[in-house]
Amino acid sequence: MLDTVFELPNAEWPYSQILMRMALGLSLGLLIGLERERRRKEAGVRTFGFIGLLGTMGGALGHGFGLLAVTVTGMLALLLNWSSLRSQQGTELTTAAAMLVTAMAGVLCGQGHTLTPAAVMVSATALLAWKERLADFSMGVSESEVRSALLLAILAIVIYPALPIGPVGPWGLVEPRAAWITVILIAGIGFFNYVLWKLYGTRGAELSGFFGGLVNSNFTVIEVAARVRELGESFSGTAYRSIVLATSAMLARNGTLLLLLAPAALVGAMLPLLLMFSMAAVLVAISQLLRRSTVGVAPEMQMELPFSLGQALKYGAIFLMLHIVGALTQRQFGDAGFYFVSVVGGLLSSASAVAAAATLATQGAVSPEVAGVGAVLASFTSMAFSLSFVLRSGNGGLIRRVVLAVALIAAAGSLGLALNSQLRPWVAPFTQDLKPVHP
Structure with missing residues (x-):
């Protein structure tokens, strides 16, 4: 033998x-x-x-x-x-x-x-x-962070395979696996970027703003606005760049969700999201060129864990609500009803609203183009909601600059939506070739 x-x-x-x-x-x-x-x-x-x-x-x-x-x-x-x-x-x-x-x-x-x-x-x-970097990181990991990572693994590896496949319920509006994989995806992105944020710390407000925006852009804007009230005008320039970078990170995260959940929907939203992201990058670059020699103090952003059981339930509840309401309104009122739900969903969670739009597109409830427009509208609403926190800072110079930046970013997105309608005959063959991937 x-x-x-x-x-x-x-x-x-x-x-x-x-x-x-x-x-x-x-x-x-x-x-x-x-x-x-x-x-x-x-x-x-x-x-x-x-x-x-x-x-x-x-x-x-x-x-x-x-x-x-x-x-x-x-x-x-x-x-x-x-x-x-x-x-x-x-x-x-x-x-x-x-x-x-x-x-x-x-x-x-x-x-x-x-x-x-x-x-x-x-x-x-x-x-x-990376021996030293990994050793330093592991020594700084708290017990609560380890529990959060284990909980994420349990939700992804243990619970997800046990969920039923396909829609359930009398009207077939709920797909447990689709809802759960969306929760895992959003939480996983947040947890990964939380790890990056912890590795790099607060070396700069801009870096913290970008990583914080990937986790939760509204929370990042709240923290930066609070620092402006504490530090005054000397920090307004750095705060402005942090807020714009947080917005660009939110746009990148929403585009990533569309890419992973419904690539065909991303084709319809790519141009608006890309123009908005590019406008934000240009505004940050201009601010960097014009900034004074005093950079300011980096904010000590005490971010909570990006993943916990309560947060998972919140994401799941928002996603299911937007998914069901979006499907029902689309059946009753057409695309206009779905757009309305996307706008309202952006106030609650733009990530959940985008994920719900992508899932509806993969199920055929809405067209990929409509889902892409809904994702862009949810991003618009999220930017407007973040702007409300800046208005509470009481810093007139920062308010004017952020209002102008949000207006320019929104204008770039609106231009992208307008161009999409003109380019739709050329884009349609690409969306047909992208098969929806069911989880």
């Missing part, structure tokens, strides 16, 4: 193909070896290069030889740790794990895979290179 498993293949190998596999395995081994060499580890560039070649040859020879290559690499890792312990330098568990990953990636290269082993090795190298 063993003779059959480890029997060498008799077929001639294509030289160029095998050479490419060997080159890829060697390159990936050298990549992670450079990182280990930089940290002055015993196993460096040459060792990891040999491991990459060993795994590639094992994968090319067959499953048995691939398993043998991984086993030999494991023995080398044991020898490395034994030698390190004898010299009283501690264990090399991370390097040993990296050696095994390199061997497995080499086996994949030998079997003809390209993107998968490359992605694995780049990720592994990043984990090694």
